[in-house]
Amino acid sequence: xxxxxxxxxxxxxxxxYQVLTPDGKCRHDDHRIDKQVMMDxxxxxxxxxxxxxxxxxxxxxxxxxxxxxxxxxxxxxxxGVLPLRSTDWLFPTYxxxxxxxxxxxxxxxxxxxxxxxxxxxxxxxxxxxxxxxVPIATQLLHAVGTAWADKLxxxxxxxxxxxxxxxxxxxxxxxxxxxxxxxxxxxVFLCQNNGYAISVPFEKQSASKTIAQRGKAYDIEGIRIDxxxxxxxxxxxxxAIEKARKGEGPTLIEAVTTRFGSHTTAxxxxxxxxxxxxxxxxxxxxxxxxRLRLYLKNNDLLTDSEEKQWTEEMRKEIDExxxxxxxxxxxxxQQMFEHVYKEKTWTIAKQEKEFLQHLGKGGRSS
Numbered sequence: 548x549x550x551x552x553x554x555x556x557x558x559x560x561x562x563x564y565q566v567l568t569p570d571g572k573c574r575h576d577d578h579r580i581d582k583q584v585m586m587d588x589x590x591x592x593x594x595x596x597x598x599x600x601x602x603x604x605x606x607x608x609x610x611x612x613x614x615x616x617x618x619x620x621x622x623x624x625x626x627g628v629l630p631l632r633s634t635d636w637l638f639p640t641y642x643x644x645x646x647x648x649x650x651x652x653x654x655x656x657x658x659x660x661x662x663x664x665x666x667x668x669x670x671x672x673x674x675x676x677x678x679x680x681v682p683i684a685t686q687l688l689h690a691v692g693t694a695w696a697d698k699l700x701x702x703x704x705x706x707x708x709x710x711x712x713x714x715x716x717x718x719x720x721x722x723x724x725x726x727x728x729x730x731x732x733x734x735v736f737l738c739q740n741n742g743y744a745i746s747v748p749f750e751k752q753s754a755s756k757t758i759a760q761r762g763k764a765y766d767i768e769g770i771r772i773d774x775x776x777x778x779x780x781x782x783x784x785x786x787a788i789e790k791a792r793k794g795e796g797p798t799l800i801e802a803v804t805t806r807f808g809s810h811t812t813a814x815x816x817x818x819x820x821x822x823x824x825x826x827x828x829x830x831x832x833x834x835x836x837x838r839l840r841l842y843l844k845n846n847d848l849l850t851d852s853e854e855k856q857w858t859e860e861m862r863k864e865i866d867e868x869x870x871x872x873x874x875x876x877x878x879x880x881q882q883m884f885e886h887v888y889k890e891k892t893w894t895i896a897k898q899e900k901e902f903l904q905h906l907g908k909g910g911r912s913s
Contacts, residue, residue, distance in 0.1 A: 563771040563803055566778035569832040571841025576782060582848060588629070588777050589843060592621040592836045593854070594861040595645035598654055601865055602661065606812045610873065611661040615642045619775075619807035622835035623739045624709075625649050626780030627802075630788050631707060636675045636693050638686040638708040642739075646709060647676055654865055658872035665882050666875070675704075684714035687723035687736065694732040694791075705733045705791045707784070713744025715761065716752045724799065728765035733791035735784060736767075736799045739774060741806035746819040762799035774802030775835040805833045880906065 566576045599618045606614040617624060624645035628637060637650050644657045651674040660667030660679070668678035680686035690708035697704040714720055715738065727734045738758050742749055755761060762769030770787075772779045780802055787798035807829055809816040816822050830837075843849035884891065884899040891899070 563773050563801075564779050564783060565773040565776050566782065567773075567776040567838055567842055569775075569838055571838055571845050573778070573842065577778060577842075579782060580778060584629070584781075585839075585843065586848065588625055588781070589836075589839050589849065590857060591625040591629075591645075591649045592777065592839065593857060594865070595621045595625065595648065596836055597858065597861050598648070598657075598865050599645070601862075601869070602658075603808075603812065605869070606661075611658065612663055613811050613813045614661055615811045616806075616808045617642050617645050619805045619829060619833065619835070620739055620741065621645055622777035622780050622839075623737070623774045623802045623804055626777040627707065627709070627737050627784050629781055630785035631705070633673050634675070634702075634704050635788070636677065636690065636697075636704065636706040638677050638690045638706065639679050640686065640709050640711065640714075641679045641681050642711070643679065643709045647679075650674060650676060652676055654868035655871045655875075658869050659875060662872060664872075664875065664878050665886060666878075684710060684717035684719035684723075686710065687714065688719055688726075690736075691723045691727045691730075691732050691734050691797075694734040694797075695726070695730050698730070698732060698794075703733070703792045705735060705788050707735045707737060707788070709737050709739065711744065712738060712740040712742065712749050712752065712758060713747070714738070715758050716744065724762070724765040724767060724797075727797040728767050731794070731796040733794070734797040735787045735791060736797065737784065738799070738801050739804050740801050741804050743806060743810070743816075743820070745810045745814060746816075748820075757801060759799060759801040767797050767799050769799045769801065771801045771803065774804030775833045775838065777835055777839055804835075805829050 565574060567573055596618065599616055602611060602614050603616060605611045620642070624643055628646045628650040631637065631650060637646065639647050648654060648657060651671050656667050656669060658667070670676040677686065677689065687708055687710060690706040694706040724736070726732070740749065740758055744752060757771050759769035759771040770783055772783050774780060783800055787800060790796070790798060805825070807826065840849065880902065881899065884895055887895050
């Protein structure tokens with residue numbers, strides 16, 4: 548006998564949590580955010596937007612490598628990390644440089660990362676920012692492991708892990724949620740659901756109508772929010788972090804957002820979606836920066852002259868950071884062998900020796 552799943556899906560199709568509407572008005576809860584925090588949100592989102600647009604130009608000029616744009620996802624990245632303490636863990640993907648910067652990484656280091664320097668993964672000593680994960684979903688298991696370790700050590704640190712909707716189709720996603728549920732680890736799972744895993748739309752990845760509903764299988768609270776609303780992101784993640792810190796377990800947050808451009812600069816989104824329609828709808832309703840700008844101006848918290856001044860200062864800072872990165876010593880081929888293990892194993896040493904001999908005989912390093 549076939550099971551009728553229509554009622555199940557109807558129940559799962561819940562409205563997401565939204566505070567700040569596309570026209571810059573608040574439904575509720577804005578009083579729970581300090582005005583200075585709102586201004587900080589805007590500044591971080593503005594500099595992230597400027598950096599992203601600069602990085603795309605630099606990639607087209609051949610001055611950095613293949614680049615993953617995060618334009619359109621600034622609310623998720625800025626709002627998600629602002630509630631973190633310096634002792635908390637941050638696990639980003641290759642698209643979360645905005646989150647890394649907001650949590651303390653420098654643009655110089657982020658530029659170095661996209662220029663192929665291993666030193667680009669070095670983070671400030673007072674922050675626990677793990678290098679971006681390129682293999683899909685592997686960082687979820689690491690986030691659960693660090694959270695579990697801190698719990699066993701009696702520390703109240705929290706692990707915040709970013710991932711996309713495509714990661715929820717990987718086995719690591721389910722393993723991570725299972726362990727987090729069983730051991731009640733202080734992990735906050737923040738999924739930026741931008742609708743596409745490269746060219747595959749979400750409806751072709753899963754029969755689940757939402758990602759948040761998957762938390763039920765592991766007895767983990769699942770929350771669906773408007774990922775283009777920085778107030779909703781900030782308040783939801785803040786609550787999840789506070790809950791985790793009190794020993795009340797993990798939370799799965801699905802932030803519904805929009806990937807404005809292609810998956811990376813090696814991709815062409817026009818081949819699998821109506822890019823003009825996406826951009827038109829995004830500019831009208833989904834741009835998180837425009838939404839916050841409207842709110843701040845409607846409440847006399849921001850002027851055009853202030854934004855213009857900040858923009859000029861931020862562009863100058865980003866240009867200077869890139870200049871430092873471009874003048875940074877070029878990496879050597881030996882570096883690829885230096886960070887596999889704390890101490891080189893005989894196998895790594897053998898590979899290094901053979902490779903250097905190959906180069907010495909006229910072999911190419913590329």
